[in-house]
Amino acid sequence: QVQLEESGGDLVQAGGSLRLSCAASRSIFNAYVIRWYRQAPGKQREWVALISVSNGTMYADSVMGRFTISRDVAKSTVFLQMNDLTPEDAAIYYCNGDRFWGQGTQVTVSS
Numbered sequence: 001q002v003q004l005e006e007s008g009g010d011l012v013q014a015g016g017s018l019r020l021s022c023a024a025s026r027s028i029f030n031a032y033v034i035r036w037y038r039q040a041p042g043k044q045r046e047w048v049a050l051i052s053v054s055n056g057t058m059y060a061d062s063v064m065g066r067f068t069i070s071r072d073v074a075k076s077t078v079f080l081q082m083n084d085l086t087p088e089d090a091a092i093y094y095c096n097g098d099r100f101w102g103q104g105t106q107v108t109v110s111s
Contacts, residue, residue, distance in 0.1 A: 003100040020080040022036070048093070062088075
């Protein structure tokens with residue numbers, strides 16, 4: 001059973017926007033903080049944002065004011081709205097809940 005599945009990655013021009021989705025199993029969605037991470041080639045995986053079951057949110061400084069994390073209870077899905085993208089945002093984006101990780105979705109930003 002797939003616990004977490006990301007989608008929405010794409011190629012976008014600098015300054016553009018994307019919305020990533022993380023479809024979670026109901027058991028994870030209802031009980032755990034969901035986090036987004038990203039990993040660019042040659043770099044360590046870095047934390048991007050998180051949302052709690054009670055909709056509390058936190059962001060890395062590098063994305064504050066540009067990214068918004070949200071959750072849709074009916075769809076058991078967490079979204080990451082990314083605006084004003086720069087080439088530095090290019091990476092594989094992963095969502096995490098409990099000990100589970102998705103397979104990642106690729107975000108490419110052209111300058």
